[in-house]
Amino acid sequence: MENRYQEHQSDFKYLLIINDDLECEIKIRREGNASEKNLKDNIFTIKEASDKELEDIGRIYDLFDQFAIENTRYEKIQMDKKAFIKFALNIKPILRDNNAELISSKEIIESDLKLIMDTDLKENEFSLKKLNRIKWIVRLNKGRIALRDFDKQTENNKEILITRNYFFILNRNEFLDIKFYASSLLKTTENSEILKLALSEEIDGFKFEVGENLKRLINPSRVYEVPRTLKGELRTYQKIGYSWLVQNIRSGFGSILADDMGLGKTLQVLTAILYFKEKGLLEERPSLIVVPPTLISNWEHEIRKFTPELSYYIYHGTNRRFPLEDYDIVLSSYGVIRNDLDLFLDKEWFLYIIDEAQNIKSPHTQQTKAIKEVNAYNKIALTGTPIENRLTDYWSIFDFTNKGYLSSLSDFKDSYVFRIERLEDERSLENFLAITKPFVMRRLKTDEQIKGELPDRIVNDIYASLSKKQIKLYNAVLDGIFEEIDELKGIERRGTILKTITSLKQTCNHPAQFLGSGKPKIKESGKMELLITILENIMDMDEKVLIFTQYVKMGEIIQDLVSKKLKREVLFLHGSQSRNEKAEIIDRFQEDDNYKILIATLKTGGVGLNLTAASNVIHYDLWWNPAVENQATDRVHRIGQEKDVMVYRFITKGTLEEEIDSIIKTKLDLAEKAISVDETFITEMTTEELKRALSLRL
Template sequence: MENPPPKLQVKVTADASGSEKTVHSSGLSVRSLLKFSVSATLGGKDLTPEELGELLSNGDGLIRFKGEWVRVDARKVRDLMDRWTQAARMMSSLGIPLVQGLRMLVNGPSGQLVQIPEPDEDCVMEPGQNLRQTLDILAGKVPVSIPELPSRLDALMRPYQKEGFSFLYRITEQGFGACLADDMGLGKTLQAIAWLDTLRRKGRLEGLPALIVAPASLLSNWKEEAQRFAPELILRIMHPSSPDPWQPEKNLRRKDCHAVITTYGMAARTSALADLHFPAIILDEAQAIKNAGSARSRAIRSLHGERRIALSGTPVENNLNELWSLMEFLNPGLLGSRKSFESFTRSLERGYAPLRRLVRPFILRRMKTDPALVPDLPDKTEIPAYCSLTPEQAALYQTQIDMLHAVLDEPDPAARLMLILPILARLKQICNHPAQFQGTDDYAPERSGKFRRLQELCVSIAARQEKTILFTQFRSIIPHLHDLLSGVFGRSGLTLHGGTPIPERQNIVTAFQKESGPPFCILSLKAAGTGLTLTQASHVIHVDRWWNPAVENQATDRAYRIGQHRNVLVHRLICRGTIEDRIDAMLKDKRRMADDLFSGGPEQWLMNMSAEELNNLFFGSPC
């Protein structure tokens, strides 16, 4: 089939002078302002004003031009030329922010000046020479000078980690924010420390220190890894748990401090931080700001940082609004306003290609499943550990199921959700142990099929003198699980939950990581599902299910990460014939649903289920 005749189009070139002075590097930066020039193009070739005039004077449709047929919509082209010329003239003294120009180049969320027409098949947008060079640098197409690593780090870091360090440096030196989205356990902290130490060596941290914001359980981990990998990088803690906490009112320019680490809660509550302009800000486990409307997320996004990076193995856990929140911290304005972004994502009927093009330069994602990345990582095997309800559990379970019949008739999905969630929580408690549901201390193993199955499983683990970590979402059950397993292993284990003091958390990790240390550690999923390294364990047991694959995988990766030399077995305790069994089957059989729907947790998928689907879920046979 012959190619269609070329079409006359309006070409808008976006560029800046490239003469702006930045603190990062020569050329454009995120603060550059773009201006536009307007011309006409035919088949990829620019036309002179005389050639354009000749074409427009010959009417519409197929026109013979220089020996070939071309397509012309003269009225549309004249209109576009007039509107763009007027817009370019209006912006000749101001320009528009570079991030807004990037959105226009990929037909991203608009929110742009009303005078600017939307690009379509009659109007193409292209970057000019300076902007093209910046885009090529962001995409890694143009080699840039990356500082050499100290010999200690150079010998220690793996090739993909050096690539990650180069990515962070390349993007941030252009004034943009970067997200290192490596899978859990690939050494994001090490790569960020190498980046920070490079800033120190280049004199970028001689005034104010850099700011690191992380979950409370990771404060000691960051300090220890900085001392281990970059001993000349002095890191101090801003938290009441520290014996000598850094204080923004008193310690602004201390020479014995290159970086300060604090928690998300402290950063959000310490108003003095909002008045400072840090040379660099790092968000670790950056999914902590995923709720764009929360006070914490707004406070973190309002912090001022010359360079910004985010570390997250799961940059999007539930929905695309989390991506907006992350990018609004890294590159404010890149995805437009929250409202325009939501409207834009709803319009992406043919897939997310425009959105991917827009954010791809700023996110580096690598997976542990790539054998070329970490060829020496051992195998991970997932094994369901099925158990039956005892008669007592079955009777309690049925009473809650009976309550659901009336609840499912509620026509309002939001009201129905509020009625279902408490029952769902009680069903999970009953599956764990009747005493948890009843609020008593009689946790005899024979009363719970799950406790008996856990006992059997750990007898086998203890006989092989292997270690295990266990996750539960219920803090109240942790002491009783500890009592059960202490009897199985013949010695006490460790526990970590939201109430564990911060200084003790690293002590717990250190004790468990010793080969002769305690044989098991029980952790609450919410407090310990990220950041910790527990590679002495070759077994991971999920006592009860969070039903969010991303969250459960994060928890599993406390053991399955760099430094693990044993094959890891993942055991998920599942009560047969219950809600646990049915949802596990759905997660296994419907991977697309797991990715697109279930990753939002029970609140999201229960809200989206019809009454009939909910009936099948709670009352039908397992999928």
């Protein structure tokens, strides 16, 4: 052997040959003149080594000693996983400097790790109930492996993973994080908990990655076609809101639509219901819509205007009878649900929608408990108030739409309320916003993408119902009046008609205005109840509002009832005040943030004033002339106004107010020419036309 070495006079290198069992054998390769195919002839064992080769080989074994890898000199070195990691990280990089090469049965790769959460679900398969089909994957520098297999193959907690082609030496910190959370993640099978993980992309601060497919499914951007039978057009942001509702319903996500007042929440919801009607999904299960009594008429009007294809039934009032026939929508109120709960529990509902959802913000009231007992395939809550400002209120509404998702109230207080509201913990806030994002949509009038779509003033017709007392008074005013009018002529006839119109308008406003009684109550007037509801929302938004009425007496009633109910001072601007008094009231409203509500008679507040501090206008009673009404609104919407103005026109359903408003709208282009500046055009109607216009239609 010695002769052979001397004969070739070749240099040599040490070869460290590692097999699948992590056994390392050191051999010598002598560089000679052998051909490539006979290269193996140049590789020798330690027993065949020359003295010189044996002398230098000691330096290789010294490296193993240096890093505390057990070995016996000149013998094969059997490494365990811990030793192999030391070898790969410390010895492998310096082999070349020690005249050595590595030959391994698998490629040795130092690898970073990334935990990925994903799914194979397709869009038409995806729903909250199927989220347990989630996949946890560990991505390596080359390839990926299922977390369950990764966890099993690294049971000894050594940061090495052996696959068919590779020895992966794993990033220690990333490895320890994944190992620490692997068991917990693999045991998480509750769909809502899986969704929270996907949305937050973390567990206790440990960040993982959500795959593109799952990310697309939980944050869809699809815009659905508008139902063909919808009467009217949706603005772009309304199409987005409607599509979001449809997608959430399909996915099994409850929704909180919290757009600003006036942005069309009712229309977006009705469009979503119409979508499922056209898909044939309302045939066996109707949708239940629960609203404050003051809004029933408004919902009815919106259904008839925009979605006449949807059949509806109003279950409300003292003589109510639960419908035996099938309807697309059953419209009811919070109090009725509480009183007739068993009837609603016996019915299968497709959608269950509550409007003015702040009515269930107190989780322990009987009303809230009753509302939450009714089950449905999907639930939607509508509110115009910024619920995120009060987290416990948020929890109660969220518990309606997605029961259990935010855990119990006590757990929620510990996990979020205390940390966010008391400790101002940014991480808890970020997590909270992340896990609730798919379920809540809130757009503001001030959002740049919304402002571009809105007109400078947004006019909303709001419909009120008469109270029982108002119905009796209304019918009493009309009792025998048409026979009397029929016998009159000329100025006497016109005078009687105008007197009747005034009496009916005052009755629609409030019985106390017509009767002159001194102790008015909110519940005696449908308009007054509606006014309180809208004012509460405006106050929640910390905005100012201007309320117009034609009558000083009605202004006094509004001032009295609103100030007592909302416990705040209400300003009143009217004609009998001096110039200085008016100026002082206007300055207080314009400049002092403590004054949010100003009432003004139409003739006093409607001309020559600048009231741009208000971003809301309420016409409590209508003048029936568009020019006069617009002139009043312009007190708010004029140079200096930096906000879009929301205008609310109160109309009492089934009364002369609704009929006359309809007549005016059909003649809108000719309104200023064809209709006089007051109600005198009505005096020219025939008695039959008057009956149609003035008679009560319930």
